[in-house]
Amino acid sequence: MTEGRKMRFAMVCSSNQNRSMEAHTLLKRHGLDVASYGTGAHVKLPGPSLHEPNVYEFGTPYKTMYEELRRKDPDLYKRNGILPMLKRNLAVKNAPQRWQDNAADGIFDVVMTFEERVFDMVIEDMNNREQKLMKAVLIINLEVKDNHEEAAAGAKVALELCKELEATDSWEDTIDDIVAKFEREQERRILYSISFY
Template identity: 75%
Template sequence: MKYRYAMVCSSNQNRSMEAHYLLKRHGFDVSSYGTGAHVKLPGPSLREPNVYEFGTPYKQMFDDLRRKDPELYKRNGILPMLKRNIGVKAAPQRWQDNALDGSFDIVFTFEEKVFDTVVEDLNTREQPFMKTVLVINLEVKDNHEEAAIGGRLTFDLCQEIEAAESWEESIDDIIAAFEKRHRRKLLYSISFY
């Protein structure tokens, strides 16, 4: 693979990790991040989420929720999601704290506010490498079914990008063809490290 990818979502580690899992399985050089202050997973009610610090091992989250209410967290898909995440990497990482070395060529986000956060972060930090980075937003609803669809669409788009001679020269055509084929509008921006 020619490029290094980052998958970024807000704070619950579902959409970015689904894409990370699929790309990693197919040999892509990929990492994943959240942009929130904490990792938030659904709890017994909307007002009672389970909140963890970034860096908390997925295994620890899994064991904690299994202790609290195994039936609830199995039924709502959180335990299977965490089990998948355990197989991908040890713990969630925060974009703002970890993605500082200019090593990514392409960054995917899965909601517009995260896209804005990533682009703003890239545009306000020092840019010592002056290396281009493509940021693409593929809007994906935050549920397990849509995350799976979003992961497959991300994989398709990454294959198109990899097949191009140079993404810088062909990204407009790649995006236009993807939008027409999948009837999904993408946001994208070119920033620098």
């Protein structure tokens, strides 16, 4: 395997930040240049019932969410994994960020999503941006169920794929082969598209 190049990765999920932050944490731990985002209108975390989610604005510090939910019902939010998730998130960054508002965050080589609906939203957003640099960005969807166990498993798969991409000199020339090999080895279907900055 060749030396490859240093790449910037973005992990993107819907509104609760579980899958993208799990992947962000793992990739960061392995020394990759990574950021994470949500695409929803708000950050939604499970509440006491399906019809009573906890809703926060993007940019609300994870510490604020953690303290508020710990005050509300520490047993519930510990049991359903929300407090440990927020604690993990706050060790990685201050607050959740929204993908659509990330233009100032710079340019990514790879954007990875964890559900097809989010993949479509990222592609639409990229297509609506002015393409000045003509720099390619690879957008990949790795379908991962939104629960803590699947998020942890999906993060490991995301890490392997990102390492594979970073190890190549030119993903633009080898992406079809990388994806085919990866799908065979991981027994997972991957969607991908190329857009431009």
